[in-house]
Amino acid sequence: MSDPLRLGIAGLGTVGAGVVKIVRQKAALLEARTGRRIAISAVSARNRDKDRGVPLSSYAWEDDPVTLATRDDVDVFVELVGGSDGPAKAAVEAALKAGKDVVTANKALLAHHGQALAELAEANGCVLRFEAAVAGGIPVIKALTEGLAANEITRVMGVMNGTCNYILTRMENGGLSYDEAFAEADALGYLEADPELDVGGIDAGHKLSLLSAIAYGTQVAFDAVELEGIGRVSIEDIRQAADMGYKIKLLGVCRMSGRGLEQSMSPCLVPATSPLGQLEGGTNMVVIEGDQVGQIVLRGAGAGEGPTASAVMGDIMDIARGIRVTTFGAPASQLVASTPAKAATPAPYYLRFALADKPGALAKVASALGEAGVSIHRMRQYDHAADAAPVLIVTHKTTRAALDAALAAMPATGVVDDTPVALRIEQV
Numbered sequence: 001m002s003d004p005l006r007l008g009i010a011g012l013g014t015v016g017a018g019v020v021k022i023v024r025q026k027a028a029l030l031e032a033r034t035g036r037r038i039a040i041s042a043v044s045a046r047n048r049d050k051d052r053g054v055p056l057s058s059y060a061w062e063d064d065p066v067t068l069a070t071r072d073d074v075d076v077f078v079e080l081v082g083g084s085d086g087p088a089k090a091a092v093e094a095a096l097k098a099g100k101d102v103v104t105a106n107k108a109l110l111a112h113h114g115q116a117l118a119e120l121a122e123a124n125g126c127v128l129r130f131e132a133a134v135a136g137g138i139p140v141i142k143a144l145t146e147g148l149a150a151n152e153i154t155r156v157m158g159v160m161n162g163t164c165n166y167i168l169t170r171m172e173n174g175g176l177s178y179d180e181a182f183a184e185a186d187a188l189g190y191l192e193a194d195p196e197l198d199v200g201g202i203d204a205g206h207k208l209s210l211l212s213a214i215a216y217g218t219q220v221a222f223d224a225v226e227l228e229g230i231g232r233v234s235i236e237d238i239r240q241a242a243d244m245g246y247k248i249k250l251l252g253v254c255r256m257s258g259r260g261l262e263q264s265m266s267p268c269l270v271p272a273t274s275p276l277g278q279l280e281g282g283t284n285m286v287v288i289e290g291d292q293v294g295q296i297v298l299r300g301a302g303a304g305e306g307p308t309a310s311a312v313m314g315d316i317m318d319i320a321r322g323i324r325v326t327t328f329g330a331p332a333s334q335l336v337a338s339t340p341a342k343a344a345t346p347a348p349y350y351l352r353f354a355l356a357d358k359p360g361a362l363a364k365v366a367s368a369l370g371e372a373g374v375s376i377h378r379m380r381q382y383d384h385a386a387d388a389a390p391v392l393i394v395t396h397k398t399t400r401a402a403l404d405a406a407l408a409a410m411p412a413t414g415v416v417d418d419t420p421v422a423l424r425i426e427q428v
């Protein structure tokens with residue numbers, strides 16, 4: 001009988017409590033599947049007295065996660081504290097330096113420090129695993145790192161923030177304004193403590209940057225993700241997009257082209273009939289395209305106690321089985337610094353703006369687009385008010401740079417109110 005695998009768990013929020021429950025309630029199953037008993041030596045959290053719905057008295061308590069991470073009776077440090085710096089980073093670094101394997105759900109930490117931490121892990125002969133950091137219960141890290149390892153990845157797309165997808169779904173299905181749907185998500189407790197992490201696309205951008213690193217063998221480059229949140233998406237755009245057969249999703253896309261690595265997290269139109277278009281509520285979806293496998297679609301819960309704890313346990317059980325995979329699917333020293341390519345792949349765009357209702361106005365807009373090399377595919381003017389009317393334009397494929405040049409020229413036409421809404425149409 002081999003020795004138990006001993007855990008030190010820092011962070012006893014929803015996910016931490018979920019992990020403790022699985023270790024306690026499914027001990028026989030875990031041992032049967034890994035051939036090793038999984039035990040908890042010690043735990044740590046900010047508040048010792050809080051009732052977490054699970055007995056903790058049989059575990060040693062540490063106030064300081066760094067002390068927990070380096071205890072002699074801890075083989076695997078499980079970091080569920082969160083945050084890109086501070087105690088989470090200090091404790092993970094301390095654990096790796098002390099030769100402990102690390103399992104974390106912390107996307108922000110890895111998005112900002114993934115390369116340095118992967119190097120530190122390998123220098124110390126440790127593994128650093130993070131399945132729960134991306135798309136909750138969906139085993140997408142394992143899929144990309146292991147199951148699809150023989151593929152050249154042509155594109156990864158993902159709806160990876162359930163809160164945003166919930167808000168957009170409620171706007172579409174419930175006819176709510178953005179503010180109403182946001183308030184509903186808030187009341188349901190979906191929003192992060194800093195809601196901008198969700199609605200600003202930052203949380204989903206963190207996740208995308210981790211997938212890009214694995215998919216393309218590059219160093220994590222969160223700063224190079226082109227980020228746009230959902231705050232400017234209006235019910236009007238959702239309705240117009242639906243009328244044309246599209247849904248609006250906060251969509252992450254990464255792909256490598258001759259120009260470099262493209263990573264964007266922004267509201268996009270996707271065909272309503274596609275798997276991404278049909279994704280409703282707080283669910284996540286990741287679509288991976290590989291040269292051998294073709295397209296695969298992974299769908300499931302992106303957050304919550306059970307799904308996220310399930311992902312954490314998958315990593316812990318790999319370690320118990322003796323499976324030792326590099327952090328980003330290749331030795332950290334071989335991950336290359338990527339050249340960021342800003343939305344270089346041409347795509348059609350959806351544009352909406354209010355146009356003055358007077359002779360020659362449309363011609364001026366068409367001319368601004370034409371001079372920037374942007375060709376119009378479809379156009380509609382509707383709901384004429386007294387002196388202005390909304391105009392919808394779907395362009396032919398164009399680069400974002402050409403489109404931005406056209407949009408920059410719009411104010412000078414004197415016929416367009418406000419900044420036009422411009423959303424990419426992703427072909428999926």
Ligand code: HSE
Binds near residue numbers: 191
């Ligand atoms: N706040 C995230 C979401 C879950 O709404 O999907 C944690 O990353």
